[in-house]
Each structure stands twice: as structure tokens, then as C-alpha cells.
Amino acid sequence: MSWDFKNDSKGDSKKVEFTKFPEGITRVRVVGLEPYIRWNHWLNALKKGINCAGKGCAICEVRNRQKENNEIPSYNMARRFSIWVINRETGKLEVLEQGVTFFEDLRDIMEELADDGKTLRDVDLKIRRKGEKTNTTYRISVDTESPLSESDEKLMEEMFDLSEYFRPSTLEQTIAIV
Numbered sequence: 088m089s090w091d092f093k094n095d096s097k098g099d100s101k102k103v104e105f106t107k108f109p110e111g112i113t114r115v116r117v118v119g120l121e122p123y124i125r126w127n128h129w130l131n132a133l134k135k136g137i138n139c140a141g142k143g144c145a146i147c148e149v150r151n152r153q154k155e156n157n158e159i160p161s162y163n164m165a166r167r168f169s170i171w172v173i174n175r176e177t178g179k180l181e182v183l184e185q186g187v188t189f190f191e192d193l194r195d196i197m198e199e200l201a202d203d204g205k206t207l208r209d210v211d212l213k214i215r216r217k218g219e220k221t222n223t224t225y226r227i228s229v230d231t232e233s234p235l236s237e238s239d240e241k242l243m244e245e246m247f248d249l250s251e252y253f254r255p256s257t258l259e260q261t262i263a264i265v
Contacts, residue, residue: 103252106174106183108216114230115183115214116239117207119171122190123249129163130264137264138255139164145261169253171246173239175211180242182249185225192227200229208235 106115126139128146139147150160168190172183197207213230216223235243256264 104174104177104179104181106172106181108214108225110216110218113214113216114175114211115172115181116175116211116235117170117172117183117193118180118235118239118243118246119249122168122170123253124166124168125253125255127165127167129165131161131163133264137261138253140255140258140261143258145258146264169249171243171249173242180245182252189225189227192225196227196229205232209233 106113127136128139128144129136137146146162147164150162150164153160166187167184168187169182169184170190170193172181173179174181193207193212196212200206200210210232211230213228215226215228217226218224
């Protein structure tokens with residue numbers, strides 16, 4: 088994975104905490120070096136998402152047939168971006184998961200920091216969330232600059248490759264679901 092938002096990795100199932108953004112301000116320190124990116128199918132009937140199996144994905148095939156027939160696709164699809172953060176509000180190592188716009192804003196901040204010889208690991212970010220479910224906006228800004236603490240370093244020892252966690256469903260699993 089890289090900051091150019093290409094996805095071609097695989098995954099496993101360890102327990103992780105996900106960052107939640109209540110309305111207002113949440114402070115985080117990005118400690119992952121780059122986002123993990125994947126395509127995710129939303130299954131309304133099951134009220135859950137599954138990671139795309141890639142080439143030969145049965146859900147993608149159903150979606151493509153429906154589009155060709157000018158039908159509304161039965162399954163939604165979204166590109167999801169994930170990166171390790173330390174949530175300053177909870178004090179925990181968490182996975183921050185959002186869409187492309189959020190991560191483009193994060194990349195812009197990363198590039199501005201690089202101009203000053205800094206990285207996202209050098210600063211805490213202030214993320215302001217406004218709005219409700221379908222009308223939510225985020226504003227990301229640099230909050231404070233400080234080195235990682237010993238407790239931050241200890242938390243970072245729990246990080247693992249997110250491709251292990253977000254392993255896509257097999258073609259067989261996807262066919263069984265469809």
C-alpha cells in the first residue's frame with residue numbers, strides 16, 4: 088500500500104479498536120506509515136460489509152450485469168482507507184477508517200509537514216466532526232507538535248500489517264453470500 092491509494096493486498100482477523108468520531112473534536116496521532124486501501128461491498132440484507140475478493144468477485148459480476156441492464160445495483164461498493172492512530176481521547180491504539188476525501192485531506196497535511204521536514208508521527212491532529220450520518224463533514228488540522236512518548240511507543244508495538252486484518256473474502260465465500 089502507499090499514499091497513491093492503490094489496493095492490491097490480502098488480510099487476517101485480529102481484534103482491533105476503530106476510531107469513532109463523536110460530534111466535536113477528537114485528537115489523534117497518526118502512527119501508521121501509510122494507509123491500507125480496499126474495496127468493500129455493503130450487503131443491505133445482512134447489514135454488513137465484506138471486502139471485495141478482486142478479480143472474479145461474484146458481487147462485482149452481479150453489479151456489472153445490473154448496470155448493463157440499467158438496473159439499480161443490489162450491492163453498494165466503496166473504497167475504504169485505514170491507518171493506525173493513537174486516539175488521544177481514549178488513549179488507545181486504533182484503526183482510523185474513512186473514505187477518500189478524508190484521506191486526501193490527511194495527505195495534504197502530510198505534504199505540508201514534509202515541507203518543514205516533519206511527518207504525521209510528529210504531530211497530534213485535531214479532527215472536528217460536524218453533522219449527522221449522511222450529512223457529516225470533517226476538518227483536520229495540526230494541533231500540537233511533540234515527540235512520541237514512551238507510552239506511544241509501547242502502544243505502537245501492538246501494530247500489525249492491516250492487510251492481515253482486512254483479508255478479502257475468498258471467491259467461494261463471496262459466491263455463497265450472493
